[in-house]
Amino acid sequence: MLMSFIQSFPPLLYEDSRILILGSMPGVISLEENQYYAHPRNHFWRILYSLLDESLEHDYDARKRFLREKGIGLWDVLHSCVREGSLDTSIRNESVNDLRSILGTHPNIRAVFFNGAKAAETFRKKVGFTFDNIAFIQLPSTSPAYTIPYEEKLEKWKVIKEYLC
Secondary structure, X not given: OOOEEEEXXXXXXXXXXXXXXXXXXXXXXXXXHXXXXXXXXXXXXXXXXXXXXXXXXXXXXXXXXHHHHHOEEEEEOEEEEEEOOOOHHHOEXXXXXXXXHHHHXXXXXXEEEEEOHHHHHHHHHHXXXXXXXXXXXXXXXXXOOOOOOHHHHHHHHHHHHHHOX
């Protein structure tokens, strides 16, 4: 496989977002579909809808409305990188998004959740946990490459509910 230069999507972030979920970089299928978490075996959307007692929507515009209505922002730590395939372990030459600015201009954000270890580790190294009144919490990756059972992922993701009240 060839290493490809890729860029993340713009944030799905709103003035009234209370939490921000950060991934590392969209996978190949997500980039092809131009949608966050588009891989059919990724548990991201299934987990969020389940946690908030809603019926899973498959339409991407409906999913974006759902995020907005629930006060959830979504973005990636990385702005761009070189990567072969979709695995975080293949990421090279990364640059980060301007997360300091985003967190500084969205005062309603009470917590940042990291969808997986790569997102949390990159944020720690390149941005830092130096923001007052914001909780930073690493969650298990929703990626199908991270093979713990769905039920275990769902249980660990329940923590986001307390920040949406």
